[in-house]
Amino acid sequence: MNRAAKRAVISFAALAAAGAGAFWAFTSPSLSRVEIATVAGAPDLANGELLFNAGGCASCHAAPGGDDRTNLAGGLALATGFGTFHAPNISPHREDGIGAWSVGDFVLAMRAGVSPDGRHYYPAFPYTSYQRMREDDLRDMFGYIMSLEPVAGRAPDHDLAFPYNIRRGVGLWKLVYLDGARFEPDPSRSESWNRGAYLVEAAAHCAECHSTRDFAGAIVPETRFAGGPEPDGQGFSPNITPHPDGVAGWSEAEMADLLATGFTPDFDSVGGSMAAVIRNTALLPQADIEAMAEYILSLPPRPTPPRD
Amino acid sequence: MKKSVILAGTLMVLGAFAASAQGVPATPAAAIEERTSIMSGVGDATRTGVRMAREQAPFDLDAARDVLRTYASAAERMPLLFPPGSETGGDTSAAPTIWSDRAGFERRFADWGAAAAGAVDGVSDLDKFRAAFGPLADGCSSCHGEYRVRRN
Numbered sequence: 309m310n311r312a313a314k315r316a317v318i319s320f321a322a323l324a325a326a327g328a329g330a331f332w333a334f335t336s337p338s339l340s341r342v343e344i345a346t347v348a349g350a351p352d353l354a355n356g357e358l359l360f361n362a363g364g365c366a367s368c369h370a371a372p373g374g375d376d377r378t379n380l381a382g383g384l385a386l387a388t389g390f391g392t393f394h395a396p397n398i399s400p401h402r403e404d405g406i407g408a409w410s411v412g413d414f415v416l417a418m419r420a421g422v423s424p425d426g427r428h429y430y431p432a433f434p435y436t437s438y439q440r441m442r443e444d445d446l447r448d449m450f451g452y453i454m455s456l457e458p459v460a461g462r463a464p465d466h467d468l469a470f471p472y473n474i475r476r477g478v479g480l481w482k483l484v485y486l487d488g489a490r491f492e493p494d495p496s497r498s499e500s501w502n503r504g505a506y507l508v509e510a511a512a513h514c515a516e517c518h519s520t521r522d523f524a525g526a527i528v529p530e531t532r533f534a535g536g537p538e539p540d541g542q543g544f545s546p547n548i549t550p551h552p553d554g555v556a557g558w559s560e561a562e563m564a565d566l567l568a569t570g571f572t573p574d575f576d577s578v579g580g581s582m583a584a585v586i587r588n589t590a591l592l593p594q595a596d597i598e599a600m601a602e603y604i605l606s607l608p609p610r611p612t613p614p615r616d
Numbered sequence: 617m618k619k620s621v622i623l624a625g626t627l628m629v630l631g632a633f634a635a636s637a638q639g640v641p642a643t644p645a646a647a648i649e650e651r652t653s654i655m656s657g658v659g660d661a662t663r664t665g666v667r668m669a670r671e672q673a674p675f676d677l678d679a680a681r682d683v684l685r686t687y688a689s690a691a692e693r694m695p696l697l698f699p700p701g702s703e704t705g706g707d708t709s710a711a712p713t714i715w716s717d718r719a720g721f722e723r724r725f726a727d728w729g730a731a732a733a734g735a736v737d738g739v740s741d742l743d744k745f746r747a748a749f750g751p752l753a754d755g756c757s758s759c760h761g762e763y764r765v766r767r768n
Contacts, residue, residue, distance in 0.1 A: 517766075535768055542711060543765025553768070570757040575659040575666065579709060583761025612768055 335479025337422045347411050347443050351451025359449045361591040362511040363438070367584040368395040371459070377587070380405065381459040386432060388539040390525065391468030393432040401458035414450040415443060421482065428478035430466065431485070431525065432539075437513035440491040445511075485526045500595070504603030507596060512589070514604075517545040517581070520613045534610035543580045544615065551609035563601035568594070639693065644702035651697035652707050654690050661686040662756065665749045668742065675742040680749075684732045684739065687752060691729025695722045709767040721763055728755045 360366070366377040372384050380399040385392050399405035406414070413424040421428060421435040429435065441449075471477060491510045493502040508514050519527040520536035534554065535547035547554030555563065562573045570577050570586040578586065589597060641647040665683040667673035698714050698721075714721045735748035 538766060543709065544768050545766050546768040570760075571662070571666070575663040576655075577659075577662075577756035577760050578766070579760030579764025580711065580766035581761075582766050583757045586757055 331476070331480075335428075335476040337420075337426045337428050337479065347415060347447040349444070349447070351448045353448070353452050353455055355445065356448035356450070356452025356455075358592065358596070359441070359445050359511055360452050361588045362507050362596070363449065364512060364585060364588045365398070365449075365453070367581070367588060369398045378456045379459055380453065380456060381461050382463040383461075384463075386539060387541075388432070389541070390472040391466065393430060393466050393468075394463040396463050397459065397461060398453060399459040400454045400456060401460055404460050404462050405458060406453070407458055409450075411447050411450050415446050418446055418449075419488070421478070421486065428475055428482070430468075430472075430475070430478055431481065434513040434516045436486060436527075437510055437516055439486065439488060440506075440510035442491070481524060481526075485524070498602075500599040501602055501606065503596065504599035504601070507592075507600050508603050512585075512600070514548065518548050528613070530610065531613045532610070533604075533607050535612045537615065538580065545582070547610070547612040548604055549607045549610045550605050551611055553612040554609070555605065556609065558605065560598065560601045560605055563604055564594075564597045567592075567597045567600060639696055640699065641697065644699060645706060647697045647699050647702045648706040648708045651694060651710075654693060654697070657686060658690050658756075662753060665745075665753065669746050669749055671742075675745065677740070680739050680745045681736050684736045684748065684752075687732035688729045688736070691725045691732065695725050709764050711763050711765045714763050717762075724755075724759050724763070728752065728759070 365380070368384050368386070369380045369382050370377050370384075371379045371381040380397065381404075382395045382397040384395040386395065397405040400407040402408045409417075409424055416422050416424070417429065417433075418435055418438040418441065420439070421431065421433065423429060466473075491506050494505070497505075515527060515532050517538070518533050518535055520531040520534070522528050533547070533549045534551070535545055537544050550556045550558070558573060566572055566578070567586065567589040569590065570583060572578065577583075589600070592600075641650055661683045664673070664679055668675050668680060698710065700715075702708065703710065703712065703715060731748075732752055735752075739745045739748055
């Protein structure tokens with residue numbers, strides 16, 4: 309067991325000593341219940357599809373091995389230091405997927421990481437980013453997912469090591485790491501910069517991979533977008549800040565080209581899980597791709613954190 | 617005794633020579649270096665191809681055919697450059713799937729190389745080049761998604 313894992317175990321032991329009652333009170337998924345305004349109006353399915361692509365839903369929830377991005381049977385296994393997560397079925401199947409959900413259930417899942425039956429989701433599901441999305445966008449995204457084919461079948465349960473297998477413990481994690489804040493546009497910046505910021509920070513959740521995490525699996529703020537090891541330990545998501553360690557010197561056109569084609573300015577084609585990200589971003593309107601490029605190149609330059 | 621040592625030595629040298637004649641690099645480090653350099657050449661060819669396909673550079677038939685030939689020869693050579701022991705080290709961003717799914721990995725290169733080699737003669741103008749080059753360039757990302765890891 310490495311030092312980080314030991315620290316996590318010690319933290320958990322200390323909390324247990326503080327009292328199981330307190331643990332129970334502080335980990336209640338109802339604490340994560342956020343104010344959900346009524347999401348009125350019919351969903352705009354085209355906007356929902358755009359956000360589905362920007363959000364990279366298919367990268368984890370499309371059935372592995374197939375080419376069909378809209379077969380949302382789940383099943384992708386994500387091996388991490390905490391154990392193996394299995395992406396669930398989010399197709400509109402009533403029993404096995406999310407077909408019986410209301411739009412409010414969907415908003416609660418995306419914002420608070422809580423299931424309709426009141427359980428915490430593990431933050432492998434990147435609600436720490438998705439929480440920043442607008443409600444009308446979430447409604448449209450849900451509408452789009454509900455317009456797809458229902459697929460039967462359930463992914464296996466997550467296979468996690470103690471203490472991470474105590475789902476209730478996610479409640480403590482959320483108290484510290486889930487701020488519940490929405491995306492706030494910066495009026496001093498251009499419309500396209502704000503659009504890019506929204507897509508990068510909220511929907512596309514780029515920082516979830518391109519940052520280094522601490523022992524608790526939370527992003528270390530000074531490494532945000534500056535790169536980090538892949539969760540499965542294979543490879544390293546690169547520094548995407550305009551620092552000499554990262555993408556300093558790239559033009560916005562080159563960054564937009566990467567998001568549209570997967571080619572870097574050296575005509576290297578990005579690999580690993582980024583290839584799947586490109587399959588998502590390549591489908592976005594050119595204006596959105598350019599907005600993301602504009603925002604990424606405006607990030608604070610940060611050095612790449614040291615690797616173990 | 618002495619004779620047999622010399623004979624064994626000679627056989628070893630001959631064996632090494634035969635191996636290098638078939639093109640298997642002598643060490644994992646040499647394999648990593650060669651495959652990195654080949655892929656860098658593939659990237660250069662891709663730049664040439666993309667620039668012509670997008671009409672950012674004038675179409676040049678010889679250059680277009682060279683792009684396809686570069687792909688074809690890389691596809692022939694690359695599968696030999698992932699010997700045991702070269703999983704990590706140097707500048708490699710090879711994914712473990714290359715070794716766990718060797719057949720799939722080799723099939724991808726065989727299909728891609730055959731498509732590139734098969735297109736060389738038929739590419740007579742920009743439209744025909746685009747039709748051949750587009751799917752081959754798309755192959756970069758789909759193969760790297762499976763057989764390569766992310767890196768800084």
